Amino acid sequence: MGSPSILAVATAADLAASALNPSLDSWDQAPAASELEALVTAALAKEVYGTPADALVTTGGTESNQLALLLARELHGAVQLVCARNAHHSLRRATWLLGLPEPITVPAPAGTLDPTTLDATLTKLPGPLIVAATAGTTDAGLIDPLPAIADICQAHGARLHIDAAYGGGLLFSDRHRSSLDGLRRAHTVTLDLHKLGWQPTAAGLLAVQDPHDLRVLEHHADYLNADDDTEAGLPDLLGRSLRTTRRPDILKIAVTLKTLGRQGLGALADQVCAHAREFAHLIAAHPGFELYAPPTISTVLFRPTHWTDDAVADVRRTLLTQGSAVLGRARPDGRLWLKATLLNPHTTPGDLAALLKLVEGHTPR
Template identity: 70%
Template sequence: LHTPPLALAAAADLAASALNPSMDSWDQAPAASAIEERVTAALAAEVYPDATNPDAVVTTGGTESNQLALLLARERLGPAVRTVVGANAHHSFQRAAWLLGLPEPVVVPTPLGTLDPTALREALTALTGPILVAATAGTTDEGLIDPIPALADLCEERHADLHVDAAYGGPVLFSRRHRSLLDGLTRARTVTVDLHKLGWQPAAAGLLAVRDPADLTVLGHTAAYLNADDDTQAGLPDLLGRSLRTTRRPDVLKTAVTLRALGRTGLGELVDACMDRAQELADLVEKAPGLDLRARPTLTTVLFRPNGPGVTDATIATVRRTLLVEGRAVLGRAEADGRLWLKATLLNPHATPGDLAQLITLVEGSAHR
C-alpha cells in the first residue's frame, strides 16, 4: 500500500532533509510553517468542501491519524466513549484505544467485507453513553468502502460521532471520475488520509482532517522555550498545538511541490490510471482458466488465487513466498470468504498491460511447479 513516489516529491523530501527545519517552533521553521498552514487548509477543503473553515494536521500516517481521532473524541466526549468499528477496520483502532486508556473497541462483524448499517444499528442499540463510529474508505485487505452515507445517517440518528479512516481511499477525492465513491465523507467529524498511498508521496505523508477546527484546540500546549505566551500574543504562530510530536520534519513540503506541479487534475489522472490498471488485471484473471477472482476491484486492490485440484491455502502461501524469495514478484496476502488470496495492489500508474500479463504468467507457473 505504498506507492513509487513522484520524482519531484522525492526531490522536495531531499531538500527538506538538507534544510532540516524542525516544526516544533516557528523560529526554527518560518517558511515551512507558512507552507504547512496553506497546504493543510487546502487539503481540508478537499475533504470538507461544504465546511466554513475546516482544518487538518500533518501526521506520520493512518495509525497516528486514527489515534489522534480517538484522542480528540475522548477529549470531546469523555473517557467513557466507546469506539465501534467493523471487523474490516485497521488494527490501529485497538492499539489506539489501549494507548489512550479507552474501552476496547466494539467490533461489528463484516462478513461481506464492509460495515453493514443494520449490523451497526444492532450494535449501537446495545450501547449506552457517548459513541464514536469508525468507518473505512479503502480497507487494507480488499480496498472496499463502507456505505458512508447510510452510516452517517445512522450516526446522526443515534447522536454518535463518525470518523472515517480514508487512509487508502481518501485521495480518490482528486478524481472527477471516481470521487463519488466517497459521497458522504464530508459528514464525518474527522477523516484520515494518507498521501503516501494514492498520493505518490515518500513516506510519511499522513493527514487528519477535522470539520470543526475547534476540535484541535485540546492539543494546545505551552513550553516557554518553544511557544512563550508573549510570543504567541505578539502574533508568532504556535506550532506545538499542531501535533502530538515535538520535533518533526516539514513533511508537507513534498506535498506542496506536488500540488503546485500536478494540481488536483494531475493527481486525479494518476488515481484514475491505477484504478484502470486494477480493472485490467481483474479482466486478465477472469480470462485465465487457472485463476479465480475474488471480486471486481473497488479501488486498486485485486484478490485472486490459483484454482484446480489440490490447490489449498498452503499452496497460495507457498506461491507468494516463492515469488517473493526469488525476487520475481511482491504480492500481498488476504483472508476473505474463509480462504487465503493473493493480493495485488496497483499503485504504479506506469504499469503496462505487459506487466500485468507477466504477473499472471508468474503466478500460474509457480502454482503448477
C-alpha cells in the same frame, strides 16, 4: 506491486527538506515551512469537507487514527469505539494506548460495515460513542457505505471517524470522487498521501471538520510557545502535533500539488484504478485463476483455481524471497487470497500478464 511509485518532484522536495532540515516545533525554527503547512493543510481539509476546516500532518494512517480517537476521548470522555471486524489494526491499538474500552466489532459480511447491524449495535450501547468507517479496507480495498453510516451516527448522536488512508486519494479524481460521498459528514478523516498521492513517507494527515476540536491538543512550553510571543502574533505550533521535532513533510505535498494540481493527481488515480480493472478482467478470463470480486479502488484479490491455502501462501513467499513479485495476502471469506494493490501508474498490460505467468509457473507443494 504493493508499494506505490514515488513522484520524482516529491522526491526532490523531500531531499530539499532534508538538506534544509528545519523543525516545526516552533515558528522561529521554520517560519516558511510553518506558513506553508498552514496553507496546504487548510486546502486539503477543504478538499475533504467542501468548507473551511483544518488538518494536521502525521506520520501516516496509524498516527492519524490514534489522533482521531484521542480527540474523541478529550472531547467526550471514555468513548466506546464501534468498527467493522476488518477495520485497520491501528484503531484497536489506539484504544489500548489511550486506555479506552475494548472496541465493539460489527460483522462485515460483504467486506464492508453493515449499516443494519451497526444501527442495532448503537441502539444497545450507552454513549459516548465513536464509529470508525473505512474508505479503502486493507484486505480487499472496499469502501463502507458512508452515507448510510453517517445517517446512523447522526441518529444516535455518535461521533464519526473515517479511515480513508487508502481511498482518500480518490478525492482528486472527478471520475471516482463520488465513491467517497458521505466523507465530509465525518468529524475526522484519516488521509495518507503515501498511497494514492505518490509521496515518500511520511505523508499522513488527519482532517478535522471543526477546527475548535484541535484546542484539546494545546500545550505550553515557555521555550517553544511563550505567552508573550503568542500574544505578539507568532504562530503556536505545539498544538499541531503530538510530536515536538517534526520534519517539514508538507513541502513535498505542496510541491506536488503546485506541479500536478488536483487534475494531475486525479489522472494518476484514474490510471491505477483502470489498471486494477484490467487485471481483474485478465484474471476472470483465465481458466487457471479465480477472481474474488471486481476491484473497488486498485486492489485485486485472486488465487489459482483449486489450490489449497498452503499452496497459495507458498507461492507468495517464493515470489517474495526470489525477488520476483511482492504480493499481499488476505482472508476476506476464510480462504487465503493473493493481493495485488496496483499503485504504479506506469504499470503496463505486459506487467500484469507477466505477474499471472509468475504465479501460474509455480508448482504447488
